[in-house]
Amino acid sequence: MTQLVLLTNDGSLVIDNRRGVFLQAATSHHQISIDLTGYTVYPGLINAHDHLELNHFPRTKFRDVYPNAREWSDDVSQHLNSSPYLELRTAPLADRCFIGGLKNLLSGVTTVAHHNPLHPPLKRWDFPVWVVKKYKWSHSLYLTPVEEIQWSYHKARRQVWMIHAAEGTDEIAAGEFGELNQLGVIGSNTVLIHGVGLTDADTQLAIERGARLVWCPSTNLYLLGKTAAMQQWAQTGRVAIGSDSRLTADGDLLDELRAAYATGQVDAATLVAMVTEYPRQILKLKEGGSLKKGQSADLIVLPYHDNPDKALTSARRADLSLVMRRGQVMIGDPELVRQFPGQFERVILDGRGKLMAKKLVERVRRCTLHEPGLQLDASSS
Ligand SMILES: [Zn+2]
CATH class of the missing domain: 3.20.20.140 (Metal-dependent hydrolases)
Structure with a gap:
């Protein structure tokens, strides 16, 4: 079992990568530590x-x-x-x-x-x-x-x-x-x-x-x-x-x-x-909207700003450094995503180079409809 330890400005967040949940503390020897100082972590929206x-x-x-x-x-x-x-x-x-x-x-x-x-x-x-x-x-x-x-x-x-x-x-x-x-x-x-x-x-x-x-x-x-x-x-x-x-x-x-x-x-x-x-x-949900232990590891990351609320309310999707759902990185900036386990492919989102989870890229490829602003097969560009 791999655990991800995200080192943030406010301490560390531990994620069970397989079950996709936040943990109280790291318990496994198979840990991957990722330095997120210089970024702000928010719950998935x-x-x-x-x-x-x-x-x-x-x-x-x-x-x-x-x-x-x-x-x-x-x-x-x-x-x-x-x-x-x-x-x-x-x-x-x-x-x-x-x-x-x-x-x-x-x-x-x-x-x-x-x-x-x-x-x-x-x-x-x-x-x-x-x-x-x-x-x-x-x-x-x-x-x-x-x-x-x-x-x-x-x-x-x-x-x-x-x-x-x-x-x-x-x-x-x-x-x-x-x-x-x-x-x-x-x-x-x-x-x-x-x-x-x-x-x-x-x-x-x-x-x-x-x-x-x-x-x-x-x-x-x-x-x-x-x-x-x-x-x-x-x-x-x-x-x-x-x-x-x-x-x-x-x-x-x-x-x-x-x-x-x-x-x-x-x-x-x-x-x-x-x-x-x-x-x-x-919506009477049991979880979501927070980074609490035991909950689904859904989170987003933006570059650090001294007013994190202001940063989120002025962000556009290409500004997001990382989007994680159930402990899996879905898309993010290449320099950050490369530190996470998983298979990723290069894409361009609103003109910015990103890495996207391979499984998601494959689903996008099979889709008969086009997502505006998203280009696949960016490796040749
Ligand atoms: Zn409506």
């Missing part, structure tokens, strides 16, 4: 909202600004049978899901809350990220019949129950929280996605009931020209950030963190909590 099978679509809208998501959805549905949507919809589901997983992994995300059915490819042991399995969901008041919403909420029992809500700036969006409340589906397992149209009174009541919010600022700004008010939510810690899919978002969770920071509503330390500790609680 948790993305609280994505539609994993929709990340191969182009960012789409047919108007500058929509008053609510219902009108955007109507617009989109009129184009689904024409190019490029028709072709993209018929791509193999496994490849569509894989691109969603890969997008997340490359940005340092190791856990994702998927909003849609839990497709079989998302349950595979070799899927690039861990997808939350215990959840119930409804799409929204505009796409889901109310009886179905109530049924789904009650079926959730103690699991999280997620719904797009108040995604707009007009009266229709502003009325949605009241409607959901009347349906009896605002409780401590309710996770509202977006909440742009929530009034202060709605937010107050939602918080009193123990409901949670997922904030997707780049999608909101793109579609609606406005995002949710964060002050009350940020104080409670009952809010997490979700990237949403590329159909509407800037891109990945790091893009979303930068968009969130740019709104000026929340400080960097709270934003980091919104992609680590807060979503672990909100």
